[in-house]
Amino acid sequence: xxxxxxxxxxxxxxxxxxxxxxxxxxxxxxxxxxxxxxxxxxxxxxxxxxxxxxxxxxxxxxxxxxxxxxxxxxxxxxxxxxxxxxxxxxxxxxxxxxxxxxxxxxxxxxxxxxxxxxxxxxxxxxxxxxxxxxxxxxxxxxxxxxxxxxxxxxxxxxxxxxxxxxxxxxxxxxxxxxxxxxxxxxxxxxxxxxxxxxxxxxxxxxxxxxxxxxxxxxxxxxxxxxxxxxxxxxxxxxxxxxxxxxxxxxxxxxxxxxxxxxxxxxxxxxxxxxxxxxxxxxxxxxxxxxxxxxxxxxxxxxxxxxxxxxxxxxxxxxxxxxxxxxxxxxxxxxxxxxxxxx
Ligand code: BGC
Numbered sequence: 001x002x003x004x005x006x007x008x009x010x011x012x013x014x015x016x017x018x019x020x021x022x023x024x025x026x027x028x029x030x031x032x033x034x035x036x037x038x039x040x041x042x043x044x045x046x047x048x049x050x051x052x053x054x055x056x057x058x059x060x061x062x063x064x065x066x067x068x069x070x071x072x073x074x075x076x077x078x079x080x081x082x083x084x085x086x087x088x089x090x091x092x093x094x095x096x097x098x099x100x101x102x103x104x105x106x107x108x109x110x111x112x113x114x115x116x117x118x119x120x121x122x123x124x125x126x127x128x129x130x131x132x133x134x135x136x137x138x139x140x141x142x143x144x145x146x147x148x149x150x151x152x153x154x155x156x157x158x159x160x161x162x163x164x165x166x167x168x169x170x171x172x173x174x175x176x177x178x179x180x181x182x183x184x185x186x187x188x189x190x191x192x193x194x195x196x197x198x199x200x201x202x203x204x205x206x207x208x209x210x211x212x213x214x215x216x217x218x219x220x221x222x223x224x225x226x227x228x229x230x231x232x233x234x235x236x237x238x239x240x241x242x243x244x245x246x247x248x249x250x251x252x253x254x255x256x257x258x259x260x261x262x263x264x265x266x267x268x269x270x271x272x273x274x275x276x277x278x279x280x281x282x283x284x285x286x287x288x289x290x291x292x293x294x295x296x297x298x299x300x301x302x303x304x305x306x307x308x309x310x311x312x313x314x315x316x317x318x319x320x321x322x323x324x325x326x327x328x329x330x331x332x333x334x335x336x337x338x339x340x341x342x
Contacts, residue, residue, distance in 0.1 A: 001025065001157055003128045005121065008033045008040075009061025015116055017061045022128045022155040027051055028339050030155050035064055036073035036113040037132045037151050039161075039181045041293065047266030047341045052187025053293045054267065056286075056303045067109075068290055069283075069298075070180040074151050076112035077136060077143050078323070079178040080244070080279055080312035081105050083212040087315035089144065089172050089324070096142035101210055106180070108141035112149065113180075129154040138171065145171035145327075159339040167331040174323045175331045176310040182283060182303035183269060185262035188296055192282045192304045196234040198259040199227040199278065201245035205311060213313050213320075217246055227258075234261060240301065241280045244311055249276075258306050261342070272336040273308035276321045281305040308335040 001024055008019035017035035027049070031041040040057040057071045058064055064071075085096045085104035096104040106113065117132035129152055136147045150166040165177045186194060204225045206216035220226040224239050247257050256270040257278050271278070282304050288297040314323040325331045 001126070001128060001155075003123060008035065011035070011061075011065070011116060017116060018119060020119075020121070020130050024155065024157050024159055026159060028159045030161055032130050032153050033061070033064070034117045034119045034130075034132055035061055036115065037117050037134070038064060038074070038113070039072035039153075039179060042181070042183075042339075044185075044267060044339055045341065046187070052265075054183055054185055054187060056182035056184070056292055056298045058292050063290070063292065069182075069286060070106055070113055071290075071292070072179070072181045073113035074177055075106035075180050076149060076175070076177045077107050077141065077147060078104070078174055078176045078315075079106060079180075079307060079309045080176070081212055083210070083313050083316050085142075087174060089174075094142050094144055103210060103212060104142075111141060112136070112177070117151070126157040127154050143173050145169035145173035147173060147175065149177065151177070161337040161339070163335045163337075165331065165333045165335075167325060168329070169325050170327050172324060172326045174315045175325045176314065176323045177333070178275075178279070178307040178309040179335065180305055180307060182298075182305050183260060184303045185260060185267035185269060186265055188302060190262070190264065191301045192237050193301065194262060194264065195237050195304065196261040196263065197227045197237050197280070198230055198234050198256070199245045199280065200251050200255060200257050201247050201278070202228065203246040205244045205246065205277075207243065211242065213244070213311060213317060215317055215319065220245070234259070237282060237304070240282045240284045242282070242284055244277045244279045244309075246277055246311075247273075247275075257308060260304065260306065266341045268340045268342050269306075270338040270340065271306050271308060272338070274333045275308045275310060275335070277309055277311050279305065279307040279309055279312070281307065308333075
């Protein structure tokens with residue numbers, strides 16, 4: 001394995017953002033920055049060994065310093081939307097900044113994706129880990145509690161990227177962290193509809209017109225959200241999606257929560273996770289206005305996100321798996337991306 005630690009760019013206040021690049025023997029090359037704790041690039045061989053970029057991202061820090069559609073970053077403190085940008089804990093109301101109509105989205109405008117995380121590196125035979133730490137002060141973006149978050153990315157020689165999320169607080173608060181990478185396994189030659197998808201979910205969350213869960217958990221069977229077929233029956237992405245799928249509760253964590261396959265290139269991405277849900281987002285709001293790797297303007301449906309997470313707006317849905325974190329507890333989740341060719 002090869003490992004590099006280079007300068008990614010300087011923040012307006014002069015601080016340095018680093019870029020960590022890890023390459024496995026078979027050529028999978030993953031770059032991660034401590035700015036936004038972002039996966040900035042994944043270069044992957046196809047079935048012929050031809051290397052291509054398969055994530056949306058920017059080649060330098062500059063792109064990440066402006067508003068962007070959360071390319072590859074860690075979204076926090078709370079991934080996805082919180083209705084009316086508010087929640088209550090022990091009858092005390094907390095107001096958060098609204099940045100998606102009346103809703104709070106992905107931790108707010110200065111969420112974790114805008115932070116320069118501290119870093120530590122550990123290299124072992126067969127793996128390299130980047131440990132990123134950010135301590136979010138009490139009431140930052142409206143959330144209570146000083147929250148210490150640690151996200152560890154480990155790239156293994158067998159083309160596995162593991163993401164371990166950890167957080168601790170000194171006052172009750174809500175936490176829901178995810179990585180927001182956009183993938184296109186064709187190397188951006190085709191759009192998301194040329195990909196096949198499997199999701200280990202027989203239910204999904206119903207949404208209202210503001211994309212907030214209504215609380216109804218609906219069956220996937222017989223709907224456009226049915227992606228349960230495997231192998232040769234795996235279905236192409238049929239329609240735009242921006243929904244949270246409820247992973248089967250009896251599923252084994254050794255089984256993929258989702259799989260994305262591009263038949264043309266043979267590239268397959270398997271996603272494993274401990275979280276109860278996965279937000280599938282087909283880049284519906286991409287509009288060509290962000291120019292990334294190799295000068296590519298990312299257009300609508302040119303990439304897909306597979307965001308392992310708790311359910312959106314959980315703080316306002318007592319019936320959903322709880323996202324409340326109390327002092328003395330440790331929030332701990334693991335997600336894994338496995339890159340294969342078929
Ligand atoms: C959400 C979309 C949102 C996008 C922002 C996704 O996680 O599901 O609704 O527009 O992030 O880039």
